Amino acid sequence: MASYDGPQTLFDKIWRNHIVASQADGQQLLFIDRHLVHEGSFHGFNKLKEKKANVSRPDLTFGIVDHYAPTRVRDISQIDPTIAGMITQLEDNCRANGVRIFGLNDPRQGIVHVVGPEQAITLPGATIVCGDSHTSTHGAFGAIAFGIGASEVAHVLMTQTLWQKKPKPMRVRFDGTLAPGVGAKDMALSMIAAIGADGAQGHAIEYAGSAVSSLSMEGRLTLCNLSIESGARCGLVAPDETTIAFLRGRPLAPQGPLLDRAAEVWRLLASDADAHFDREVVIAGADIAPIVTWGISPEDSLPITGTVPQPDTIPDEGRAAHAREAIDYMGLKPGMALTEIPVDRVFIGSCTNSRIEDLRAAAAVLSGRKAAVPGLVSPGSSLVKHQAEQEGLHRIFIDAGLEWVDSGCSMCVGMNGDIVPPGERCASTTNRNFKGRQGPKARTHLMSPAMVAAAAVTGRLTDVRDLMGGRA
C-alpha cells in the first residue's frame, strides 16, 4: 500500500478516508457514501435482478426522476408511454428496494445534480457516484464525485463499493477577479479551450485561486460540472465557510451539534501547502471574456469577440479535419465573426446552469425586453422553480416570450421529447455541443445564462456586456 507520510492534496485526503482494501496492482476498493440513481440506471437494476441480489445500502442510495421528466405536463398518463415507462420503472425499482425516491410529482424533484446539493445528499468529504458523467458537479462541496457506467452502478448497488485506480492530481488556479459579465461557465469553457476536451484525462482537478473561492456554491457547481468536458475524472473545490453556510439547515445535512462537529472536520479538508500536483494550470481571472462554443466539442470554444477558425491554417492534420467537420456540421463559414451567427432558439436549463443564480442572471438581461426567437426555460428543480416564481423571475421570462416549464434534463439531452429540430441552431446553457446532442442534426452553441439571454434578445450570438449598461 502507498505510504501517506508526505504532504497530501485535498483529493488524497478524501480518497484515503475511503479505502476499504488495496490490491498489489494499485486498484483500491473504495467505500461509496452516496449513490444517486435515475431512469437510465435500469441496466444496473437489471443486473441486480439477474444476480438475485439486494441493494446493499438502500439508505445511502437515492432515486431521482430527471432524464425523462416531461416538462409541460406532469400527469404521467398524458405522456408518451415509453417515456412514462422509464419513469415508473425507476420509481418501482426504488420502491422495491427500499430506496428513497424523488419521483416525478415530488415537490423536491429535479435534476439529480441540482437535487443532491439542494437536499444536502451531497456533503464535503464524501464519495459520490451516479450513472451520469456530470456527477463531477458535486465536487463543488469538496467531495470525490464521479460518473460511472451500468456495470459499476450494479457493483455499487450490490456492495456500496467500487474498485478504482487513483487518478493523478491536477490543480487549476483561477487567480484575481472576474470582469463583469463573466462567470463560472466562462471560466470552465476557457479552461477546456486551453487544455482540450481530453486535456485532463486520468486526472482529478482541484480548482483553486481567489476567483474560485469568491464563487458562490452555484458557481462552483457549474465549474465542477464541466470538469468532465475536459476529460477529468472529477473536479473539486476545498470546502470553506461558503460551503458550510449553504448546507446549514438543509434536509439531509447534519443538524445542531453534529453540524458543528462535521464543520470542524470539513474545514481541515484542504490541500497541504506543499502538496504535489502532477499538473498545474494557471489562468488569470481578469483575462476571461464571455465564451461561446462554435463547434461540436466543448473545446471548440472562443471569446465572443472572436471569429470562426480557418481550418486551412491549422497545421495538425487531425485537428484541421476536426475543424472542417465542425464548421460543416454547424453550417458556419471560416473566419466569420461569432456575433454574426444567428440563432433559431434558446434553452436555459440543465445541471450546468439551471440554479436560482443562473435564472437571476438570465432574467437580469431579459427584464423589460423581448426575445427575438423562441426558447425554453427549465429550472433545475421543482424547488428552484418555486423560488424563481416567488422572486417573479418567471414573469420576466414569460413577458419576454419564452416558455417557462417544469424541471428536468429537458433539452439538454432531449430524452423527454424536448428537442431542437433538425438543422436549427440553439444558444444553450447546457454542457455538450456534440453532434445531435439536443436532437438529430441540431446545432448547439454553449454559453452562460446571461449570454443565452443576450442571444435571445438579439437573435444572434451576442456579447452580453453590450446589453448590460447598468444591469447586474
Add this chain to the structure above:
Amino acid sequence: MKPFTNLDAKAAPLPFASVDTDQLIPARFMKRSRSEGYGQYLLYDMRFDADAKPIADFTLNNPVRAGAEILVARRNFGAGSSREAAVYALVDYGFRCVIAPSFGDIFSSNAVNNGLLPAQVSEEDAEELLNLLEGGYEAIFIDLDACEIRVANHVFHFKIEPVWRTKLLNGWDDLDLTSSYGADIARYAEADRTRHPWLQELPD
C-alpha cells in the same frame, strides 16, 4: 467475461476526433433493454440518413469492412456521457477493440467491463493506421500481452492501464473480486459510523 488475449480481425477506419457517446448511441435509442441488442443503433446518425437509408460512403456501410472487429479512430474517442450503452452498441455490433490516441475515462472503464479493449496509440500512429487501412490493408493483429498492434510489417505499441490489461487478459469481473471483501466492507462502515456519523446515518 471471456478473456482477451489476442485478436486477428478486420478493422474499420473512422477518421474522426471526439466520436462521443452521443454519436456512438443517440439518446433516443436508450430506452431499449439490452436483450434486444444495441448493435443496430451504433453510430446511427452517421450510418443512416433521415430516411433510415444507409449512407453509402460511411465506413461501416462499406462491404469491405463487413465483419470488422477493430475500429481505428482519432483522439478523444468515447468522450462524454457515462452511458454504458455506447459500449453495448460497439460490442453488440461485433467490435472487440477500439484503437485511438485518447479515450473518455468512463468509456474506457465501461469498455473493459464488457471485454472491449481500448488501445491507446500516439496521434502519429493513429494517422498511420488510418492511412494503412484506407490504403488497402484490411486486417490488424493485436497482442494484448505484448501491447502490440501489427499490420503487414508495421508494429505499433499501444498503452492501456495495467489494471485493465490484467482484467481483460483474465476475463475478470469486479464482483468476483469484491465478494471476498464482505467483512472488510462491514468493518469500514462500522468504523466510519464513529468517524463520520453524518455520512453513515441520515435524517429521515
